[in-house]
Amino acid sequence: xxxxxxxxxxxxxxxxxxxxxxxxxxxxxxxxxxxxxxxxxxxxxxxxxxxxxxxxxxxxxxxxxxxxxxxxxxxxxxxxxxxxxxxxxxxxxxxxxxxxxxxxxxxxxxxxxxxxxxxxxxxxxxxxxxxxxxxxxxxxxxxxxxxxxxxxxxxxxxxxxxxxxxxxxxxxxxxxxxxxxxxxxxxxxxxxxxxxxxxxxxxxxxxxxxxxxxxxxxxxxxxxxxxxxxxxxxxxxxxxxxxxxxxxxxxxxxxxxxxxxxxxxxxxxxxxxxxxxxxxxxxxxxxxxxxxxxxxxxxxxxxxxxxxxxxxxxxxxxxxxxxxxx
Amino acid sequence: xxxxxxxxxxxxxxxxxxxxxxxxxxxxxxxxxxxxxxxxxxxxxxxxxxxxxxxxxxxxxxxxxxxxxxxxxxxxxxxxxxxxxxxxxxxxxxxxxxxxxxxxxxxxxxxxxxxxxxx
Numbered sequence: 001x002x003x004x005x006x007x008x009x010x011x012x013x014x015x016x017x018x019x020x021x022x023x024x025x026x027x028x029x030x031x032x033x034x035x036x037x038x039x040x041x042x043x044x045x046x047x048x049x050x051x052x053x054x055x056x057x058x059x060x061x062x063x064x065x066x067x068x069x070x071x072x073x074x075x076x077x078x079x080x081x082x083x084x085x086x087x088x089x090x091x092x093x094x095x096x097x098x099x100x101x102x103x104x105x106x107x108x109x110x111x112x113x114x115x116x117x118x119x120x121x122x123x124x125x126x127x128x129x130x131x132x133x134x135x136x137x138x139x140x141x142x143x144x145x146x147x148x149x150x151x152x153x154x155x156x157x158x159x160x161x162x163x164x165x166x167x168x169x170x171x172x173x174x175x176x177x178x179x180x181x182x183x184x185x186x187x188x189x190x191x192x193x194x195x196x197x198x199x200x201x202x203x204x205x206x207x208x209x210x211x212x213x214x215x216x217x218x219x220x221x222x223x224x225x226x227x228x229x230x231x232x233x234x235x236x237x238x239x240x241x242x243x244x245x246x247x248x249x250x251x252x253x254x255x256x257x258x259x260x261x262x263x264x265x266x267x268x269x270x271x272x273x274x275x276x277x278x279x280x281x282x283x284x285x286x287x288x289x290x291x292x293x294x295x296x297x298x299x300x301x302x303x304x305x306x307x308x309x310x311x312x313x314x315x316x317x318x319x320x321x322x323x324x325x326x
Numbered sequence: 327x328x329x330x331x332x333x334x335x336x337x338x339x340x341x342x343x344x345x346x347x348x349x350x351x352x353x354x355x356x357x358x359x360x361x362x363x364x365x366x367x368x369x370x371x372x373x374x375x376x377x378x379x380x381x382x383x384x385x386x387x388x389x390x391x392x393x394x395x396x397x398x399x400x401x402x403x404x405x406x407x408x409x410x411x412x413x414x415x416x417x418x419x420x421x422x423x424x425x426x427x428x429x430x431x432x433x434x435x436x437x438x439x440x441x442x443x444x445x
Contacts, residue, residue, distance in 0.1 A: 021403070050425060050429065055429045080359055091345065094396055102337050147445060148445055321381050
């Protein structure tokens with residue numbers, strides 16, 4: 001590092017940079033302050049999430065019902081197991097990173113290589129898991145009906161178990177065609193149509209007298225309110241205007257669209273950090289293999305990317321709590 | 327930094343200890359999140375469920391270990407530590423206080439019927 005700085009001849013003097021009150025190199029200190037500003041960005045997102053959640057405190061989606069998938073266990077209700085596994089993977093990759101930093105302090109090149117390799121693998125598994133989590137969230141599971149006011153109505157049987165739209169809907173032959181940009185107003189098309197129409201779902205609901213509607217409202221005990229049969233029929237006939245399958249930034253079958261927006265934004269921003277962390281780790285990994293730091297007689301670069309990597313883990317700890325637990 | 331490499335003993339034992347602590351905290355969080363003990367869900371403290379308070383405290387505890395042990399904040403000088411940690415804690419507490427108060431106010435406005443939204 002010294003070689004990159006022009007000597008001024010005033011190094012010995014206090015105002016010439018002679019002492020280092022924080023006893024940290026420029027790069028490491030700036031990494032800390034970058035992390036501080038990045039932490040404040042994430043706090044902004046999470047506090048905004050808290051704001052929206054307090055605003056809809058008695059109608060917010062229940063995370064356990066939304067994130068309940070586990071690989072190879074189709075249809076099994078496994079709340080949080082997968083995200084707990086992801087947390088472990090990230091914590092473990094943090095451990096291997098700190099082991100790499102430690103090995104760097106002792107100038108053990110081969111150990112640094114091994115530990116950084118495992119860190120990168122852990123990071124890649126985590127990003128992949130997040131992609132899988134997004135896929136499940138976007139695809140949706142049961143589907144729901146949206147009302148005029150943008151509220152979500154979900155279907156349950158008399159035991160309170162969720163019922164999917166394809167178990168309810170009765171096919172009706174009046175075909176609603178998707179408006180494509182070759183018809184009507186030029187270059188103006190609509191989004192993909194849902195699998196069923198509101199009328200098909202209504203017809204099926206009327207026929208199957210066991211079905212009830214569940215609203216977004218939470219009860220005293222923190223469960224979703226289930227309407228009576230009459231009230232369910234009334235809501236469906238007067239309010240229902242559309243079908244929602246899965247979630248995007250505008251419609252969300254799990255509840256308020258804000259939930260989906262924050263999910264995509266916060267986990268997306270975090271996932272982007274993990275991704276860039278992996279890229280930076282790979283660059284440093286290659287440098288370690290090439291022996292750059294061996295020649296520099298100093299592995300501080302590993303320490304700096306380590307700080308960033310731990311920060312990514314630190315943020316995930318908070319995202320995990322506020323999105324999945326609280 | 328020369329002074330770093332000179333007297334750096336291996337931290338392996340501490341690293342694995344911290345890993346065990348973090349794992350145990352996470353496991354406790356997940357177990358509590360799955361069984362949701364009735365007592366903790368029903369008891370409220372400062373308008374939040376006791377269970378949620380426990381989650382938040384455990385999270386801050388984890389954050390402390392990650393920052394102090396993994397990011398090695400414990401080894402930095404007081405000046406660096408305070409300029410990073412205190413700045414973050416002050417600003418975050420302020421932001422959370424402002425936004426949650428405002429969110430709760432809007433909830434009350436919605437609820438007391440000046441605005442119809444459930445239709």
